[in-house]
Amino acid sequence: VATIVLTxxxxxxxxxxxS
Structure with a gap:
């Protein structure tokens, strides 16, 4: 889960x- 947040x-x- 933490990896997804980091990504x-x-x-x-x-x-x-x-931008």
């Missing part, structure tokens, strides 16, 4: 950096 945070960070 979700990473995706959000990537999306924020690109």
């Amino acid at each position: 979700y945070i990473i995706v959000i960070l990537q999306f924020t950096v690109t």
Whole structure:
């Protein structure tokens, strides 16, 4: 479960950096 949350945070960070 923690891995999924970590992946979700990473995706959000990537999306924020690109935009």
